Amino acid sequence: MALPQKESSPIFSDATAGTLRLIAYLALAAILMVLDHRNGWLHRVRYASAAAIVPIYKIAAAPADWVHDASTAFVERRKLIDENRQLQESLLLAQARLNRMDAVSQQNERLKQLLDTQHLLGLHAQLARLIDVQLGPTHDRVMLNVGADEGVHVGQVVIDSHGIMGQVIETLPHASIAMLVTDPDHAVPVMLARTGMRGIAHGTGEADQLVVPNLPLSSDIKPGDQWVTSGLGGRFPAGFPVGTVTKLEHGPSGMFLEALVKPAAQLARSGEVLLLRDQPDPVGPPAPAPQVGPPASLAPTTAHASPASPARLANPNPPKPATAASAGATP
Amino acid sequence: MNRMRAQGWAFWIGIVLALLLMLMPLPTMIQPLKPYWPALVLIYWALESGDRVGIGMAFCIGLAADLLNGALLGDQALRLAVLVFIVLRFRSRLRFFPMWQQALAVWLLLLNNHVLQALIRAFAGVPAMPALSWLAPAVGAAIWPFVFLLFDDVNTRVRGKGAKSA
Structure with a gap:
C-alpha cells in the first residue's frame, strides 16, 4: 500500500526515495558520531550553547526537586522522631565539647595577656x-x-x-x-x-x-x-x-x-x-668596653710604633659584676 | 492554514515535553525503565500526519536531544531517523491496527531502537547499559495507549478549535 505523496519524484518511487534519504541521514549521523567521538565536538557545542541548555536542565530537574520537597514535607513521623533524638544526642555532645572549648579559650586569653606583658616590656x-x-x-x-x-x-x-x-x-x-x-x-x-x-x-x-x-x-x-x-x-x-x-x-x-x-x-x-630571662643590670661599675681599633696582628712590628699599644691598653676597667650580683642577691 | 499552525504548536510542545521528560531525573531504581519519550511522540505524529514528520525532522530533533543528553552527537539522530523511517513505511497499516497490536508494534520499534543504541554504544566504547534497561521498550509499549489517547484528544481539540476559528 503506497502512500499518496504530493511531491513524489518521477524517477524514484516513494519507497526508494525514502530509503535513499534514510541512507543519507544514516551516513550523516555516522559521520557526526565518528567526528564527535574523535574530536569531542559535542562538548564544544554544549559549551557554546550552555546559556540555552542550562535553563532546560533546570526545568527538567524541577519536578524532581518538587518531589523531594514534598517528601520532606510529608516525611514519616517516626523518621522525624528518630532524627530528633539523634540530633539531641549530638547537641549534647557538641555542648560538652563547647564547654571544654570555653575553658580553652579562657586559657588562651590568659596566655595572650602574658604574651602582651612580655612584648610590652621587651623582656626575654x-x-x-x-x-x-x-x-x-x-x-x-x-x-x-x-x-x-x-x-x-x-x-x-x-x-x-x-x-x-x-x-x-x-x-x-x-x-x-x-x-x-x-x-x-x-x-x-x-x-x-x-x-x-x-x-x-x-x-x-x-x-x-x-x-x-x-x-x-x-x-x-x-x-x-x-x-x-x-x-x-x-x-x-x-x-x-x-x-x-x-x-x-x-x-x-x-x-x-x-x-x-x-x-x-x-x-x-x-x-x-x-x-x-635577662637579669637586671648589675649595680656596680660597667662592664669593660670592647677593644676598638685594628687587631693586634695587624699592628706594625717596627720599633717606633710599639709604645702606642701599651698606651691604648692602659685603662682597663676592673671587671667585677659577679660581686655586685651576689651582693644584691639576698633579699 | 490555521489548523496546521495549531497542530504545529501541539507538535512542538509535545516534542519539548518529551525532551524534558527524557532529562527528568527519576529515582535510581526505576531510572533504567524510563521510556524513550521522544520516540513515542514522534511515532504518534508520524502516524497522525505523515507529511509533518519526515526523516530530516526526526534527525534534527535527535540532534537536539543529543545536545541535551550530552552522550554522543548523532546517536539519537540516527535512531530517531530509523524509527521514523520504519513508521512512515508501515504507516498505513499501523494506523488501522487495534490498540493492542499498535502497542506491540511500538514495543518492536522501541526494541529495535534499543538494539541500535546498544550497538552504537558498543562501537563508541561507552559502558553497556544496565540489564534492566531492556525492559524500557516494554514500559514504553505499556504507556503507548495512554500517550496515544492523550495526544489524540489534544489533537482533535486543537483541530476543532482551529477549524472553528478558520
Missing part, C-alpha cells in the same frame, strides 16, 4: 606552668614545669601578667621551685610609685598579704598607693608592680608605720607564669 621570658601549688603558713612556694634543662637557674624572677610573683629558689632537671612574694622568708626592695619612697616588702605567710615595715610616721602614704620594684639589690628589675597598700598600721614599737600590701600578682590563680 620563658613561659612556665604551675605544677603544684604549695601555699601554707610556713612555705609559700610553687613548682614550675620547667627546670635546669630548660635553662632555668636560681634567682630568676617569676611574674604573671599583673605583677611580681616571686623568684626561683631551686632548680631540678625538669622542674623548679619558686618562692612567692608572700613567703615569710621573702623580701622585695620596693618603691612607692607615687612618691618614690623606698621600702622592703616582706612576705607574711598569709596568701594575700605583704607587709612593708619601718616606714617613717611622717611619710606620705595612703591606702591605694602602689608599690613597684625599685631595682635596688639587682635581683628584681625595676618598675614591676608588687602590690597595693590596703592598710596602714603602727609597728610594734610605735615609732614606725607598717603598710599592709595586697600583692598585685594573682598568686592563687595564675596557671601560667613567665620566667624573666
Whole structure:
C-alpha cells in the first residue's frame, strides 16, 4: 500500500526515495558520531550553547526537586522522631565539647595577656606552668614545669601578667621551685610609685598579704598607693608592680608605720607564669668596653710604633659584676 | 492554514515535553525503565500526519536531544531517523491496527531502537547499559495507549478549535 505523496519524484518511487534519504541521514549521523567521538565536538557545542541548555536542565530537574520537597514535607513521623533524638544526642555532645572549648579559650586569653606583658616590656621570658601549688603558713612556694634543662637557674624572677610573683629558689632537671612574694622568708626592695619612697616588702605567710615595715610616721602614704620594684639589690628589675597598700598600721614599737600590701600578682590563680630571662643590670661599675681599633696582628712590628699599644691598653676597667650580683642577691 | 499552525504548536510542545521528560531525573531504581519519550511522540505524529514528520525532522530533533543528553552527537539522530523511517513505511497499516497490536508494534520499534543504541554504544566504547534497561521498550509499549489517547484528544481539540476559528 503506497502512500499518496504530493511531491513524489518521477524517477524514484516513494519507497526508494525514502530509503535513499534514510541512507543519507544514516551516513550523516555516522559521520557526526565518528567526528564527535574523535574530536569531542559535542562538548564544544554544549559549551557554546550552555546559556540555552542550562535553563532546560533546570526545568527538567524541577519536578524532581518538587518531589523531594514534598517528601520532606510529608516525611514519616517516626523518621522525624528518630532524627530528633539523634540530633539531641549530638547537641549534647557538641555542648560538652563547647564547654571544654570555653575553658580553652579562657586559657588562651590568659596566655595572650602574658604574651602582651612580655612584648610590652621587651623582656626575654620563658613561659612556665604551675605544677603544684604549695601555699601554707610556713612555705609559700610553687613548682614550675620547667627546670635546669630548660635553662632555668636560681634567682630568676617569676611574674604573671599583673605583677611580681616571686623568684626561683631551686632548680631540678625538669622542674623548679619558686618562692612567692608572700613567703615569710621573702623580701622585695620596693618603691612607692607615687612618691618614690623606698621600702622592703616582706612576705607574711598569709596568701594575700605583704607587709612593708619601718616606714617613717611622717611619710606620705595612703591606702591605694602602689608599690613597684625599685631595682635596688639587682635581683628584681625595676618598675614591676608588687602590690597595693590596703592598710596602714603602727609597728610594734610605735615609732614606725607598717603598710599592709595586697600583692598585685594573682598568686592563687595564675596557671601560667613567665620566667624573666635577662637579669637586671648589675649595680656596680660597667662592664669593660670592647677593644676598638685594628687587631693586634695587624699592628706594625717596627720599633717606633710599639709604645702606642701599651698606651691604648692602659685603662682597663676592673671587671667585677659577679660581686655586685651576689651582693644584691639576698633579699 | 490555521489548523496546521495549531497542530504545529501541539507538535512542538509535545516534542519539548518529551525532551524534558527524557532529562527528568527519576529515582535510581526505576531510572533504567524510563521510556524513550521522544520516540513515542514522534511515532504518534508520524502516524497522525505523515507529511509533518519526515526523516530530516526526526534527525534534527535527535540532534537536539543529543545536545541535551550530552552522550554522543548523532546517536539519537540516527535512531530517531530509523524509527521514523520504519513508521512512515508501515504507516498505513499501523494506523488501522487495534490498540493492542499498535502497542506491540511500538514495543518492536522501541526494541529495535534499543538494539541500535546498544550497538552504537558498543562501537563508541561507552559502558553497556544496565540489564534492566531492556525492559524500557516494554514500559514504553505499556504507556503507548495512554500517550496515544492523550495526544489524540489534544489533537482533535486543537483541530476543532482551529477549524472553528478558520
